[in-house]
Amino acid sequence: MTTVVESADTTALAVHARGLGKRYRTKWALRECSFELPAGRVAALVGANGAGKTTLMSVLAGLLQPDEGAAGTSGRVAFVSQDKPVYKHFSAADMLRLGAHLNTVWDQARAERWLERFEIPLGKACGKLSGGQQAQVAFALAIGSRPTVLMLDEPLANLDPLARREVTAELLSEVEETGMTVLLSTHVVAELGGVADYLLLLAHGRLLAGGDLDELLERHVLYTGPKSDVPPALGTVVEARHRGNQSTFLLELPEGQERPVVAGQWTTRPVTLEDYVLAQLAATRKGFDA
Numbered sequence: 001m002t003t004v005v006e007s008a009d010t011t012a013l014a015v016h017a018r019g020l021g022k023r024y025r026t027k028w029a030l031r032e033c034s035f036e037l038p039a040g041r042v043a044a045l046v047g048a049n050g051a052g053k054t055t056l057m058s059v060l061a062g063l064l065q066p067d068e069g070a071a072g073t074s075g076r077v078a079f080v081s082q083d084k085p086v087y088k089h090f091s092a093a094d095m096l097r098l099g100a101h102l103n104t105v106w107d108q109a110r111a112e113r114w115l116e117r118f119e120i121p122l123g124k125a126c127g128k129l130s131g132g133q134q135a136q137v138a139f140a141l142a143i144g145s146r147p148t149v150l151m152l153d154e155p156l157a158n159l160d161p162l163a164r165r166e167v168t169a170e171l172l173s174e175v176e177e178t179g180m181t182v183l184l185s186t187h188v189v190a191e192l193g194g195v196a197d198y199l200l201l202l203a204h205g206r207l208l209a210g211g212d213l214d215e216l217l218e219r220h221v222l223y224t225g226p227k228s229d230v231p232p233a234l235g236t237v238v239e240a241r242h243r244g245n246q247s248t249f250l251l252e253l254p255e256g257q258e259r260p261v262v263a264g265q266w267t268t269r270p271v272t273l274e275d276y277v278l279a280q281l282a283a284t285r286k287g288f289d290a
C-alpha cells in the first residue's frame with residue numbers, strides 16, 4: 001500500500017517516537033521505542049525477521065494505533081508497504097494519473113522521471129510488469145507525492161543488485177534535491193554503506209541502537225588475532241567469534257575513549273554498517289541482549 005498522510009506536527013525533527021509500544025492481542029511487537037530522527041537524513045531500520053520493523057513503520061505512518069507512547073512526523077508522509085501493491089489492470093501511466101488525483105500536492109515530472117530512470121514502460125498493465133518493476137511504480141507514486149518523510153518497507157527486496165544500487169543512489173539524490181527524510185527498512189545492509197547516515201536497530205520489538213551512524217560506528221572497533229577468550233583491549237564485547245586458531249572481537253569502546261593501539265599479532269579495522277548489524281543480530285539471536 002502507498003499511503004500519504006498530512007501531519008499537523010511540523011517540528012524540526014522529521015520523526016520522533018517516545019515510549020512507543022504496540023501489541024497484537026497479548027504479544028508486544030514493539031516496546032519502549034524512543035528516538036528522534038532529524039530532517040534530511042536517510043535512516044536504515046534494521047532487525048531480524050519479526051523484530052518489529054513493519055509494525056514501527058505502520059505506527060509512524062498512522063496506519064496502526066500505538067498501545068503506549070506517542071509518535072510524530074513532520075509534514076507529508078508517504079509510506080510504501082512491503083507488498084507494494086499496484087492495480088494490476090492499470091498501467092504505470094494510469095497509476096500516476098491516480099496519484100495526481102488522490103494527492104493534494106503532486107509532482108508529475110518527478111514521478112515520470114523515476115519511471116524513465118528505471119526504464120519502466122508507461123503503457124503496460126502493472127500486472128504484466130515484473131515484481132521489481134511494480135515496486136518501481138509504487139516508488140514513483142510515493143516520490144510524486146513530494147513527501148517530507150518517505151518511509152519504505154523493504155524497498156530493495158524485489159530488486160536485482162544493480163537496481164538496488166541505483167535505487168539507493170536515486171533516493172540519495174532526491175534527499176539532496178528536496179531535503180526530504182527517508183526511513184527505510186531492509187535486510188540488505190551491505191548496499192546501505194554510504195547511503196544511510198542514521199540507524200535504528202530493532203531486536204525483539206525493542207530499539208537496541210539508534211542514532212547517527214558515523215558516531216555509532218566510531219565507538220566500535222573490530223580486532224582479529226590469535227585465539228583468545230578475552231579481547232585485546234577494554235570495551236564491551238558485542239560479538240566474539242572463534243575459528244580455528246583465530247579470534248575476532250567486535251568491541252564497543254568505553255565512552256570518550258580513544259581508539260586503543262594494540263600490539264602483537266592483533267590487527268584492527270574500522271567497523272562497517274554490515275559488521276555492526278550482523279554482530280548485533282548474532283548477539284541478540286544468542287540471547288545475550290534479548
Ligand SMILES: Nc1ncnc2c1ncn2[C@@H]1O[C@H](COP(=O)(O)OP(=O)(O)OP(=O)(O)O)[C@@H](O)[C@H]1O
Binds near residue numbers: 029047048
Ligand atoms: N497482524 C498481526 N497479528 C499478530 N501478530 C503480528 C501481526 N503483525 C505482526 N505480528 C507479530 O509482531 C512481530 C513483529 O512483526 P513485524 O512484521 O513488525 O516484524 P518485521 O521486523 O517487519 O519482520 P520481517 O523482517 O520478517 O518483515 C512478529 O512477532 C509478528 O509475528
